[in-house]
Amino acid sequence: MSGLNTRSVSRDSLLLVAELAVGDRPAVAVKVRNLSDTGMMGEGELDIAVGEPFVVDLRNIGKVHGRVAWARGKRFGLNFDKIVDPKLARAPVGTGPSEAPRYARPAVAAPPAAPDARTLRKL
Template sequence: MSAVDTRNVSRDSLFLFAELAFDGRVGLVRAKVRNLSAGGMMAESGVAAGRGERITVRLRNIGEVRGTVAWVHGNRFGIAFDCEIDPQLARAPVSAGDNAASRYPRPGTGIYPAASGHGLRPL
């Protein structure tokens, strides 16, 4: 889908956080998710993103999703996912039965191996 085609895709406006790992960069970036659809999302972050950059996004209740930065406007940027997701899953509450504490630790807790390239650990 081109950027023009995606303007008519249904998206959910919401406010949650995601962890981003840009290919070729060290460390994780925490970003606000401004809207989310099956094919992509709008993120807001203090870290500059470049159009065309490859990225891994970790979303609550969904896990890691690969994609490409499709557009950039100031501190907001769009990410086109490689595969469609169910955006409603990100809205669902995280239950204790999901072992949420081990899947979504606080940043800086040291469970992400520094030498793994992008810094995300497998789910």
């Protein structure tokens, strides 16, 4: 662990799931316990060592690279190579200007009215 004290860095405490790939091992689902602009604390069933490279796929942020800062039991700390906006991970998924699928859009025109009984032919 570096000698840099990061305890005063603002963090978002939250609980979400992310995909974490450490080294050349396949990605596994991990819990994100807290997230800051420079790193995160996670929890999961994986064997990692300090200094290992990783790629984590965070909701609404995307893939972020970095190195493992610490590991104790099932919990671990990750340092990101680039600064991220932790507030994005809290935003609901799919809240963009995307258009609803055609089947979910309302009809443009009102359905045709019932025919007038006076104009119908009597049988």
